[in-house]
Amino acid sequence: MIASISWKNVWRNKTRSAVVIVAVTLGTVAGVFVAGLMNGWVAQRINATIYTEMGHLKIQNPNFLVNEETQYSIKPIKDLTAYLDNAEEVDAYSKRSKIMAVAATARANTGIMLKGINVENEKQVSDVYTKLMPNAGTFFESKSRFPQVVISNKTAEMLRIKNYRISEKVMDSLKILEIPQDGMAKLESIANKRFITKKKFETAINETWTKSEIESYAPVLIKTAAYFQPRAKITFSFTRTNGEIGYQTFQVCGVFKTANTMFDQMSAFVKNEDLYAVAGLNANQFHEISIVTKSTDFKDIKAFQSKLSKAFPEQNFMTWKELAPDAGMLSDFMQIYYYIIMGIIFFALAFGIINTMLMAILERIKELGMLMAIGMKKLQVFAMIMLETVFLTLTGSFIGMLIGGVLISITSKTGLNFSSVEEGFEAIGWSAIVYPNIELSFFFGVTILVIIVAILSSIIPARKALKLKPIEALRIE
Amino acid sequence: MKVIEIDNLKKTYSESEVEVHAVNGVTLDIEEGEFTAIVGPSGSGKTTLLNMIGGLDIPTSGEVIIGGSNMNHLNGSELTDFRKNNIGFVFQAYNLIPVLTAKENTEFVMKLQGKSKVECEKRSKELLESVGLGERINARPNKMSGGQQQRVAVARALASKPKFVLADEPTANLDSKSTETLLDIMEKLNKEENITFVFSTHDARVVKKARRVITLEDGKILSDVRKNGGE
Numbered sequence: 001m002i003a004s005i006s007w008k009n010v011w012r013n014k015t016r017s018a019v020v021i022v023a024v025t026l027g028t029v030a031g032v033f034v035a036g037l038m039n040g041w042v043a044q045r046i047n048a049t050i051y052t053e054m055g056h057l058k059i060q061n062p063n064f065l066v067n068e069e070t071q072y073s074i075k076p077i078k079d080l081t082a083y084l085d086n087a088e089e090v091d092a093y094s095k096r097s098k099i100m101a102v103a104a105t106a107r108a109n110t111g112i113m114l115k116g117i118n119v120e121n122e123k124q125v126s127d128v129y130t131k132l133m134p135n136a137g138t139f140f141e142s143k144s145r146f147p148q149v150v151i152s153n154k155t156a157e158m159l160r161i162k163n164y165r166i167s168e169k170v171m172d173s174l175k176i177l178e179i180p181q182d183g184m185a186k187l188e189s190i191a192n193k194r195f196i197t198k199k200k201f202e203t204a205i206n207e208t209w210t211k212s213e214i215e216s217y218a219p220v221l222i223k224t225a226a227y228f229q230p231r232a233k234i235t236f237s238f239t240r241t242n243g244e245i246g247y248q249t250f251q252v253c254g255v256f257k258t259a260n261t262m263f264d265q266m267s268a269f270v271k272n273e274d275l276y277a278v279a280g281l282n283a284n285q286f287h288e289i290s291i292v293t294k295s296t297d298f299k300d301i302k303a304f305q306s307k308l309s310k311a312f313p314e315q316n317f318m319t320w321k322e323l324a325p326d327a328g329m330l331s332d333f334m335q336i337y338y339y340i341i342m343g344i345i346f347f348a349l350a351f352g353i354i355n356t357m358l359m360a361i362l363e364r365i366k367e368l369g370m371l372m373a374i375g376m377k378k379l380q381v382f383a384m385i386m387l388e389t390v391f392l393t394l395t396g397s398f399i400g401m402l403i404g405g406v407l408i409s410i411t412s413k414t415g416l417n418f419s420s421v422e423e424g425f426e427a428i429g430w431s432a433i434v435y436p437n438i439e440l441s442f443f444f445g446v447t448i449l450v451i452i453v454a455i456l457s458s459i460i461p462a463r464k465a466l467k468l469k470p471i472e473a474l475r476i477e
Numbered sequence: 478m479k480v481i482e483i484d485n486l487k488k489t490y491s492e493s494e495v496e497v498h499a500v501n502g503v504t505l506d507i508e509e510g511e512f513t514a515i516v517g518p519s520g521s522g523k524t525t526l527l528n529m530i531g532g533l534d535i536p537t538s539g540e541v542i543i544g545g546s547n548m549n550h551l552n553g554s555e556l557t558d559f560r561k562n563n564i565g566f567v568f569q570a571y572n573l574i575p576v577l578t579a580k581e582n583t584e585f586v587m588k589l590q591g592k593s594k595v596e597c598e599k600r601s602k603e604l605l606e607s608v609g610l611g612e613r614i615n616a617r618p619n620k621m622s623g624g625q626q627q628r629v630a631v632a633r634a635l636a637s638k639p640k641f642v643l644a645d646e647p648t649a650n651l652d653s654k655s656t657e658t659l660l661d662i663m664e665k666l667n668k669e670e671n672i673t674f675v676f677s678t679h680d681a682r683v684v685k686k687a688r689r690v691i692t693l694e695d696g697k698i699l700s701d702v703r704k705n706g707g708e
């Protein structure tokens with residue numbers, strides 16, 4: 001009965017309650033959506049960490065961790081792979097030989113980690129093969145006389161294999177994009193010239209186009225005009241197991257791009273059969289094994305890790321959280337941050353709630369006096385005011401969670417594009433398109449939080465009511 | 478049977494320089510089934526006396542004994558319970574709960590007492606019918622006249638089956654027609670159901686209806702008259 005009076009009291013002064021409800025709604029929408037955004041982002045980062053970069057578990061020779069020399073391969077590889085083949089925890093694994101190399105073209109060179117893989121096995125543990133740039137080849141699907149390499153977009157840029165040219169075809173596609181005649185005409189002066197770096201191409205554009213044209217159309221132009229030199233060749237030099245320098249030339253077969261520039265910069269994939277012999281390795285020498293486990297529960301991964309360590313004490317086994325501590329930490333602590341955000345928002349809202357409830361109490365003093373006179377106990381009056389506060393706040397937050405939830409579910413499909421700041425994010429491994437997402441339990445947690453905030457906010461107004469003496473309250477006109 | 482026993486009751490206000498003896502040594506008993514008016518000029522101490530009888534105000538000295546319980550021996554929370562279970566209140570300004578209907582207002586104290594839903598519904602309907610509001614049980618206070626609201630207040634006061642009903646100037650805000658209706662209802666309830674009423678007034682027409690008239694002056698009883706037909 002007290003609850004029903006509280007609920008009715010919420011709607012007594014509709015305008016005043018509506019103001020609070022709208023404020024709480026907006027605060028909740030903002031908080032829930034920001035949490036969803038962060039959570040989606042973190043989930044993507046963790047997903048990329050596991051399914052693109054690391055796998056759940058990685059096996060290495062401990063010496064290789066200290067010093068990435070080719071001689072430090074995993075031992076005993078046969079027993080270990082036999083164990084993995086029979087372990088029911090394993091979903092898939094991929095063996096890689098890894099050789100630090102200097103990649104060189106006629107124009108530039110850069111340091112890189114060559115990863116010798118079995119293509120089919122690699123596809124089972126890493127989705128790099130799905131991250132190929134458009135019109136930039138395949139993941140070892142074409143035939144060639146030469147050994148093939150798949151490099152990243154970043155590496156292609158650094159080695160100046162990625163060039164820019166405004167060809168006839170580029171002009172045609174630009175026309176479709178509705179770039180004004182005027183701007184198109186200006187481009188004629190730099191058409192069909194090849195620019196070997198983005199910087200040079202940008203400089204040329206800056207000289208031809210006006211500021212407003214650059215602002216509106218330069219990004220599309222750069223994207224459309226970019227191309228990878230077909231059949232470009234890269235020569236890799238590295239230290240062989242015997243200490244001598246080895247060379248091997250590979251032809252670029254595909255170009256990939258993940259959300260993590262650091263990973264991209266460091267990784268070039270080749271077939272192990274093209275690599276091991278020139279590096280002085282044998283066909284069964286590998287430097288790392290990436291494992292994807294069946295269970296994604298970290299406890300199970302941890303358990304499998306210790307089981308493996310016991311069976312093969314000489315090797316090093318690391319979970320993805322150890323390999324990528326930043327992602328691991330996010331996965332462990334993000335939930336707390338979401339609640340901190342919600343907490344801050346509700347802390348601010350609490351002042352408005354307290355104020356509104358104080359006004360509601362002050363204009364009802366006589367009525368409260370009467371209620372106490374006819375037999376309502378202080379605790380019941382307290383409960384009535386507290387529930388009124390809880391209902392008021394919960395109404396707003398429910399509407400807010402509903403709207404926030406709908407926003408998240410829409411954007412989780414369409415994605416949110418932060419490409420204006422893309423490079424900054426991707427440099428640290430974060431994708432520029434975010435798919436917000438949040439677990440249902442978060443809404444449950446927010447509801448609890450709202451109730452706690454409402455109860456705390458009701459204390460000051462309720463105390464005011466409890467200090468009333470019935471006769472004094474009744475005497476007021 | 479005595480419902481209320483008052484012995485040398487005093488209330489002194491000493492907030493200002495001069496002490497005000499609002500109630501200054503009142504001794505009286507009220508029997509079950511009496512229909513008593515407390516009259517006297519403004520400031521004579523009627524409200525103060527009723528508040529002490531109702532356990533809303535604490536006497537400076539003297540005692541109020543209701544149905545054998547000494548009110549001086551009850552603490553705050555016990556007093557609240559005592560009021561809830563033993564005393565029906567009717568206030569000058571109606572004082573209904575604005576968000577509740579006539580029926581819900583009537584049921585309110587019963588629900589505080591923990592009565593069942595069925596019992597609440599049955600009794601509140603009966604009571605509203607007996608105060609002539611059987612048709613308006615679902616009306617909110619703001620949809621009712623002052624006279625109607627005060628009749629709901631009487632129904633509410635009776636709902637808890639109190640030992641007596643206290644009403645401080647219940648007709649002061651009513652026009653003469655509503656005053657008459659209300660008093661007729663109170664009189665009928667008193668006669669037919671033997672309900673004890675104690676009310677204060679300074680309206681001569683109301684005084685006429687009372688069967689016992691206690692006149693106060695300066696906090697003292699000036700006269701205490703029982704009319705014929707009372708006993």
Ligand SMILES: Nc1ncnc2c1ncn2[C@@H]1O[C@H](COP(=O)(O)OP(=O)(O)O)[C@@H](O)[C@H]1O
Pocket residue numbers: 490492497498499517518519520521522523524525526
């Ligand atoms: N809270 C109070 N503080 C000081 N004086 C009071 C207070 N309440 C009542 N009085 C005084 O006590 C006297 C009796 O008042 P009251 O009982 O209200 O009389 P009545 O109801 O007959 O008009 C008056 O002189 C009034 O001014």
Ligand SMILES: [Mg+2]
Pocket residue numbers: 523524525
């Ligand atoms: Mg008075």
